[in-house]
Structure formats: C-alpha cells, structure tokens
Amino acid sequence: MLSLKEKKRLNLLKQKKYRQKYGFFIAEGDKIVKDFLRSDWEVHDLFVVKDWTANIQGEELQKNTRVHIIDRDELKKVSSLTTPHNVLAVVKIPERKTHFTPDPEKLVLMLDEIKDPGNLGTIIRTASWFGIHDILCSTNSVDVFNPKVIQSSMSALIHVRVWYQDLKKSLEQFKEADIPVYGTFLSGENIYEATLRSNGVILMGNESRGIAAELEPYISRKITIPAFLQPKRGTIESLNVATATGIICAEFRK
C-alpha cells in the first residue's frame, strides 16, 4: 500500500528542484534497479509489485533498503514510464567534490548544453562502453538524475561520473595543463584520418546550435565526421549528437 505522503514524495522527485532538496532520485526498470542494488550506490527505498518480490530477495538487497510492496496500479501512478516495470527504486545522490580537476592521463567527454534527456542517457551509456569515466556538462545541461536520463543510460551511471561545472573555466585549466581539446564541428579535420591521442577532452555541442562561440578559442583541434555523399537536392541533416559522440569515442578507443 502506497501512502499519500509517499506518493507525493515520489512525484516530487520527478523534478530537479526536489531531487536537489532531498538528495534522492528515482530509478525504474527491473534490470536498472538490480544494477543499482548490486552497485555501491545506496538504494534507500524499493517499491515492488507483489508477484515480483521473489526477484529481489536475500543477497540481492542492500542492508538498509526499505522494501514496500505495492499494487501494479499504484506503481502506474508514480511511474514515469508509459509501461511500468515491476519495481521502482529511490536512490541516494552521491556526495562529491564540486569540481573535476584535469588529469593528463584521462580521456574525458565535455558536453555543452545537451538538452535532450535521451541524448544525455545514451552518451553516458556510450562513455561507459568505451571506458570514459568522466563527463563534464555545462551547468545549463539537462539534469543527469532526470528519470528519462536514468532510463536511457541503463545504469551506466554506475561506471561514469557526471560533473556540472563552468566549461570555460574548466577549459582554461585544461589549456594550462597542456591537455588537447577536440571540438566536433560540421567541418574540420576528418576524424578517420586524424591521429588521435588516448588522452584529452572530446567536446560536443548543443543539439541545435553546436558548440558555444566562447568555448571555441580553447579548442586545439577541430574534428568532423564526414558525410558519405551530399544529396542532389537540399542539404543533409547533421548526425544526432549522441550518435556523433558514439562514432567519435569509437575512433578514439579503437
């Protein structure tokens, strides 16, 4: 049974403001929740439909997790999914140092104002696959604990840290540390022909306007994914930013 108070709290956690206030976010989906339970992220509450409880008994549970058995209809009322799965978890937002400090050994992703939650989630999943453990987002990017980001990241967040900070200031630090910054544009050095290093910053721009002009001076190399052919008529639409990130990460890591 879901109390009115719990229902209200779960619905509030769909908003960034309340996630920041309470320090929790919601993860949904059978596989995603199981992944968080097995990780060192703290699962505070589990809301489980009755006939699925057997799937998360015993060693699957964390010591302090509170388990609430609820009806499928109740789950539907608090879920962000069109077709809810069997379980919803309230997970603690990990505390962390405020800033990422440049590390000359690492390859990191930097995202300038990614707005679409599906894109950010997909990029986190891609980063995890390619062993990129840090993503630096501009402060006006979509919130990483947005339910749709969690959904499309498929728990890859367990392996990737997402930092929100002033990108201009960060890029200044990278420059001082002599770390290369690769900016992705519609024209530039052909990514397949470029010699890429195993460290540095891969900078991707906003879905509509690309990379902000104020960040351009910090870019050491402009790279591009060439189109196969230009169509006879009209112009071709650019690649989706998450797809472009995937292709670029693959080129860096292969």
Place this chain on the structure above:
Amino acid sequence: MLSLKEKKRLNLLKQKKYRQKYGFFIAEGDKIVKDFLRSDWEVHDLFVVKDWTANIQGEELQKNTRVHIIDRDELKKVSSLTTPHNVLAVVKIPERKTHFTPDPEKLVLMLDEIKDPGNLGTIIRTASWFGIHDILCSTNSVDVFNPKVIQSSMSALIHVRVWYQDLKKSLEQFKEADIPVYGTFLSGENIYEATLRSNGVILMGNESRGIAAELEPYISRKITIPAFLQPKRGTIESLNVATATGIICAEFRK
C-alpha cells in the same frame, strides 16, 4: 481557427491505424516542415500560428497546400510536442511498391523489431548521413510515421526509404543473390579489424533481445563493437542500438 473536425482528424493521425486509413502523417517543427515543403513529398495541410506565416510564403509553399492560420493555444492542443513550434504539417504517405528487391550494388540497413521511436528516427538520420538509402524493418517494428520517429529523424526520411517486410523472406532473397549479411552481436569479428565491403546488409537487433534466432542462419558474418575495458565489478551495459548503428555505418563508409 481550428474546427472540431480538423482537431479530431489531427489527433487521430497520432495513431498508426488512422494514418494507414487516411494515408497521411503529421510532421512538426519549423525546420522539418520547411524541409518537407521543399521536397517532393506532398504537404496537404499546414497549420501555422499567425506571427509565423511570413516564414512560409510565396515560393516556399507547394501549389496544393492548404494553409490554416491558428492560435498558439490551438496548436498546443493538437501537437505531440511538449513545447510546440510554429507550424504543423499534414503530409501524404507516399505510395510505393510493396517490397524491396535485393540490389548487389547497395548497402542497406535491416532492423529486427526496433521498438523505440527515438531509436528508429535517429537511425534514419544516420542512414541519410552515410548515404544509405534503404532501411528494411520487420513488420513488428515501430511505425516510421509515428510523430516521435518523424521528430527524431529530422526530415532525413526525405532521403531514405523505409520498407516493412518479412525479414526472413528478404534474407532468403539476399542469400540467393549472394549478397553478404553482417549481423551485429555482443561477440563476433572486431568491426575495426574486419574487411568490410561497400555493399550488403547490416542487420541490427531489437533493443532488449538482439537479433531473432530465426534470422541467424542467414548471417554471413557476425560483427561486434568491442568495449574498451570490462569494469571490475558487474557487467557493462551494451551500446544503445542507434549508437551502435552509427558506429557500424561509419566503419562501412569511411
């Protein structure tokens, strides 16, 4: 002013059943609509907010397009977008031969039960970028004229034909024509080391279960995108199917 009848018709077109019945689909967003107007796709109706009409006057319009000036509030009521743009178009679904016949010169994409509209739209956009003009979908895939597919494909549909057909039968035909079929799996030949041809079929599987077992016998080469490193703890989540498609298309086309 939007009549009740028009409002009803626009809302019905959000469903596949009625799109098939009436032979129309909805395209939204300023850029997408402009792209369709400039293409040889037939834009039947335009619902435009008053202060934006100047953007689609004169030569921008097709000869037979009916223009309806409506209020922003009215647009909101029929839009599929959280934040509607300035215009909504009713576009004719092009008539076409029922089947794609194998062509030994072409590179085509084959999608086995892609369910997420955002994934299909992103894949269409990727195909367009890499000059792949045909996508064969299993009949149980998401409908290409779903508003979310149109949205995420960003009008790339103008350059790419999407066919729905029995994949098993199609693969039999490809086999008879001696055309190579590349199936994407979590293990197989490393995509970066494989010698890839400029023709053939790239087969991608469903978001959860991958490629159906009944299609496997027709695959001539199993390929994979290797992960950079496996994490110390637990398993790593696979790549999103649209991202994987992007990386594979890039490898074929570079």
